[in-house]
Each structure stands twice: as structure tokens, then as C-alpha cells.
Amino acid sequence: MGAIFRREVKAYFTSPIGYIFIAAFFAYCGIMFSYYSLNSGYTKLDSLFGSLLTIVIVLIPILTMRTISEEKRSKTDQCLLTAPISLGSIVAGKFFAAFLIYAIAVSITAVMAVVVSAFGQPDWNVIVGNIVALLLVGAAYIAIGIFCSSFTENQIVAVVISFVALIAASFMTTIGNLIPLDWVQTVFQKVSFGERYYSFTYGVFDFSNVVFFVSAVVAFLFLTVRVLEKRRWG
Amino acid sequence: MIEVVNLCKHYGDKKAVNNVSFKAEDGEVLGFLGPNGAGKSTTMNILTGYISSTSGKALIDGIDILENPVKAKQKIGYLPEIPPLYVDMTVKEYLYFIYDLKKCKLPKISHLQDICSLVKIDNVYNRLIKNLSKGYRQRVGLAQALVGNPKVLILDEPTVGLDPKQIIEIRTLIRKLGKNHTVILSSHILSEVQAVCDKIVVINEGRVVANDTEENLSHKLTGDNKFICKIDGNKDNVMRMIQSIDGVDKVYCDAEHKNNVCDYRIEADEGSDIRYELFKKIAENGWYMLELRSSEMSLEDIFLKLTMGEKIPALAADEEVEE
Numbered sequence A: 001m002g003a004i005f006r007r008e009v010k011a012y013f014t015s016p017i018g019y020i021f022i023a024a025f026f027a028y029c030g031i032m033f034s035y036y037s038l039n040s041g042y043t044k045l046d047s048l049f050g051s052l053l054t055i056v057i058v059l060i061p062i063l064t065m066r067t068i069s070e071e072k073r074s075k076t077d078q079c080l081l082t083a084p085i086s087l088g089s090i091v092a093g094k095f096f097a098a099f100l101i102y103a104i105a106v107s108i109t110a111v112m113a114v115v116v117s118a119f120g121q122p123d124w125n126v127i128v129g130n131i132v133a134l135l136l137v138g139a140a141y142i143a144i145g146i147f148c149s150s151f152t153e154n155q156i157v158a159v160v161i162s163f164v165a166l167i168a169a170s171f172m173t174t175i176g177n178l179i180p181l182d183w184v185q186t187v188f189q190k191v192s193f194g195e196r197y198y199s200f201t202y203g204v205f206d207f208s209n210v211v212f213f214v215s216a217v218v219a220f221l222f223l224t225v226r227v228l229e230k231r232r233w234g
Numbered sequence B: 001m002i003e004v005v006n007l008c009k010h011y012g013d014k015k016a017v018n019n020v021s022f023k024a025e026d027g028e029v030l031g032f033l034g035p036n037g038a039g040k041s042t043t044m045n046i047l048t049g050y051i052s053s054t055s056g057k058a059l060i061d062g063i064d065i066l067e068n069p070v071k072a073k074q075k076i077g078y079l080p081e082i083p084p085l086y087v088d089m090t091v092k093e094y095l096y097f098i099y100d101l102k103k104c105k106l107p108k109i110s111h112l113q114d115i116c117s118l119v120k121i122d123n124v125y126n127r128l129i130k131n132l133s134k135g136y137r138q139r140v141g142l143a144q145a146l147v148g149n150p151k152v153l154i155l156d157e158p159t160v161g162l163d164p165k166q167i168i169e170i171r172t173l174i175r176k177l178g179k180n181h182t183v184i185l186s187s188h189i190l191s192e193v194q195a196v197c198d199k200i201v202v203i204n205e206g207r208v209v210a211n212d213t214e215e216n217l218s219h220k221l222t223g224d225n226k227f228i229c230k231i232d233g234n235k236d237n238v239m240r241m242i243q244s245i246d247g248v249d250k251v252y253c254d255a256e257h258k259n260n261v262c263d264y265r266i267e268a269d270e271g272s273d274i275r276y277e278l279f280k281k282i283a284e285n286g287w288y289m290l291e292l293r294s295s296e297m298s299l300e301d302i303f304l305k306l307t308m309g310e311k312i313p314a315l316a317a318d319e320e321v322e323e
Helices: A002-014 A017-038 A046-064 A066-073 A077-081 A087-106 A108-117 A124-149 A155-170 A172-177 A182-190 A193-201 A207-233 B040-047 B069-073 B091-101 B108-119 B134-146 B164-177 B190-196 B214-222 B235-244 B275-284 B299-307 B313-322
Strands: B002-011 B014-024 B029-033 B055-060 B076-079 B152-156 B182-187 B199-204 B207-213 B226-232 B248-256 B261-268 B288-294
Touching: A002 A017, A002 A087, A002 B091, A017 A046, A017 A087, A017 A108, A046 A087, A046 A108, A046 A124, A046 A155, A046 A193, A066 A077, A066 A087, A066 A124, A066 A155, A077 A087, A077 B091, A087 A108, A087 A124, A087 A207, A108 A124, A124 A155, A124 A193, A124 A207, A155 A172, A155 A193, A172 A182, A172 A193, A193 A207, B002 B040, B014 B040, B014 B055, B014 B182, B014 B199, B014 B207, B029 B040, B029 B190, B040 B055, B040 B152, B040 B182, B076 B134, B091 B108, B091 B134, B108 B134, B108 B164, B134 B152, B134 B164, B164 B182, B164 B190, B182 B190, B199 B299, B207 B214, B226 B275, B235 B248, B235 B261, B235 B275, B275 B288
Parallel strands: B029 B182, B029 B199, B076 B152, B152 B182
Antiparallel strands: B002 B014, B002 B055, B199 B207, B226 B261, B226 B288, B248 B261
């Protein structure tokens, strides 16, 4: 796992993807921070964090699109799959590498919190909770992105599938509301990633939400392993 | 040691590999020969655990690749048809990565240095793989397979894309490696297999059509009792004379050259040596023998014969025994 993790992290920075991802995230954060906090003199960061889900949905597919599809296209998967390591550690290595890049990008929000603290007394618990929430939702989305990338050899196809999947995951509640059955709506609401993320930005640190995101990560990474496994049997 | 027992791989209705069995002992180089699409790469991919078999077993040093993949893979170095290279890395970075990936225990720097000088890539060690030529990429692929000094080497068309000088170097290297590794290499280049391998498995449309050593393979098809003889003398008289020799079964005139010189193909009965008598008779008649050789088939002929679907009695009999 270590070898794959190191190679992946390096690959993010030898290709432009790592830089573009971080730069785009910083830029979007900067704009939202100036708009919601600096310009309106608002020392809470809840609206900033609320707005960040959009950019996460847009950028994560770009971060994860090449993870598995590229290996398949360039046949380098033959090298990984015939090496004496398990499929699980291949997928985990790729996941943690993408997560590291994401965490670097998210770290900018901590800087913003420090800037805000110069003008007022921020609630550090809420801010830490929000950062953790952003990391968790990102981790879950990275796992979904890697899963989508394992379906295809084509990065464009991977990016589109993951984009659609992430929009669906984020706005489950809206989709559920189209169906006029109470229990269906409740189910959709329970599995809505967006709903669970927003509850953090309101300042509620619900442990069940943490469990939800962590299980989503495990579930989608496991499914990715199954897809790779299935391909061997195809 | 590699043992393959009744290996099958089906893609839907298509049988890519159909009941393939063979065995390669330690220190043996086994050549896997067949036309394009015969199932060579599929078999190799199964052996290395890249894909699974539909049925049958593949044992690497006695370990089943499906039952205990991690342990079996530790013993394998694999060079696939297209070398699995990360083109955005330098050769050095790539080999370091492979070293870590295989969780290799040998001293890192000296081990990789040894491999690089063995396959002659020291001079491109710090260059990006992207910028290397096909021949160098192939050799980096070979280097990758050698990392960790695995007991079994599986090489899928290792000399593709190399120039003639490099081909000879790589063949020499493979023969050297064959002394203390088990090597399986696939190829559709016959001279390569002939030059390097101890044992040959010919495969066509997913089936093994022949499995033997190179000498036996050509011997079985021809035997010691067939000769090609070039004689200077009147054709009809020569034919009649040869026919009259004790033990001659059939005689054909294969080719007529200038000035009464002809090539004759002589088939003699098993166990009889007609060469002395033939020589004496020719001299007595005042003719000249210009050439006498046993008409062994080259591997090319065998290969074509086997893969064109013509059953050869000697081999067909063998197959039945095996089944």
C-alpha cells in the first residue's frame, strides 16, 4: 500500500491535476470567503462551509477520474495485479493518496478561520466540526469517484459518471421529494450526503453522521475491490 | 517449477484456452509457440494471476495461483505483452516503485544496479520512460520482471521491438537466466524458440498441439530414415538404381538442376542404413554424389504443419496417450 500511495501522490504533482485541483479549490474558497465573510463583516463560517459542497462535487471527479481507468488504459494494472499485494491495498493506496491531495486543499479553510479570528471570537468547536465534516464528505466522494473510475478505461466517461453520481448522492432529498410516498422520502433523506453534511454546518456534530460517511468510504472502496475482482473473472 | 493442469478459459462461447496442460521444471526454459490469437497471452495472464481460469489449475512452485495468490505472485516476475510502464516516471523512480511494490528484501541500490547492467539500461537510468524508444521500454519491462530475483520468469514476447543486436543480447540473457530460474517465454518467432528453449509447447486455437523438446519434435516428424541426396547422373537410371537398394522404401525426385543434377528424396525402412550402399552404387556407376543430408524438418515446417490443422500421425498418437 505504501508504494502505491507514494507513487500516486507523486503522480498528482507530475501531472497538472494536483495543482489544478488545489488551485481551483483555493480560488473558490477565496471568492466565497470574501463574499460571505469579509465583504459582509460576518465572523461565522457556516455560510462558507455550506457553499463548499458545490465545489467538492465539481472537483472530486477530476481528482479521481484517472485512478483506475488510467491504469487499465495504459495496461499498468497488469503490473499492480500481478504484484504480491492484495487488491484491497491497491485501492486503499489510491484512496489515501487522493485524500491527501484533498486534505491539502481543505487546509485553506483553517487559514480562513484564523483570519476571521482576528476580527471576532469564532466558535472553534463549530469550525473544527465543519472542517472534519468537509474532510468526511470529501472522503466519501473520493471513494465514490474511485468506484466510478473502476468501470471504464476512459477518463472522460469516469468523470461524467462520478459527477452524476455525486450530484445524486448530494441531493437525494430533492430526488426523494419527487415521489409522493412518505417512507420513500424518509429513506432518501437518510441516505442524502448533502443533508448530513449541512447538519454539520448548522453546528450540530452528530456522531451518526460520522459513522455514515465512514461506512460510505468503506462500502465504496469494497465495491471497487469487487469490480477489480470481477474483471479477473470476466 | 510451473505446472498447468487442464487449464480452460472461456469468454462466453469462445474458448480462448481449452484444456491446456504442461510442466516446466526448475532451470528449464519453456517456449510457448503459436500464431497470433492462439491463447498464449491468455495462458500467461492466468499463470500470473492477472485473470482467472474457468477451470483447471496453475501451480507455481506447488502453490495454486487462485488459492494463494499473494504467495504465488511473490515467486513470479512477469513481462506482459505491453510492458506495464508508468511513462511519467524516470527509469530509476519506476524501478524503485516496483521494488517497494514487490516488498523486496534484497539490498535496494546494488540489486537494482545489477539488474540495470544485466539488461543494459544504465545509460537511460535517469531519463523519463516517456522519452525512451520501444527497445529500451521493452528492456525496462524486463528489468521490472527481474526485480526481487523471482524463481519463475514469465515473458510474453520479450524480444518484440528490439533490433537484431539487442535480440541476440536478450536471448543470451534469457538463456543465462534459465540456468537458475524457470522461464516461460512466448513467441511466434520460431528461430527464437529454437535458439533459447529446452522445451517447446505449440498451441493453436487454445489447444496444445505439440509438447516436447525441440529435437524430439523434429525427430518425430521425420526420423533418421529420410534423406535428401543430390546426385549428378541420368535421372531415370539413378532412380532405378536407388530403388534397387535393399531397404529403400520410396524415392522421389524433388528438383532438377542443370546438367543432369537432381535432388532425390529417399525414404528407407526403419532401422536400415542405406548410406553405405548408396555411396558405393553411385561410385560404381560413375556418377557423383554432391550432397547427402537427413531431411529433418525445421521448426518452421513443424509449426506450419501443426497449426495448419494437418494431423501428424506420430504426434496424434502421442496426444491420445496423454488424454
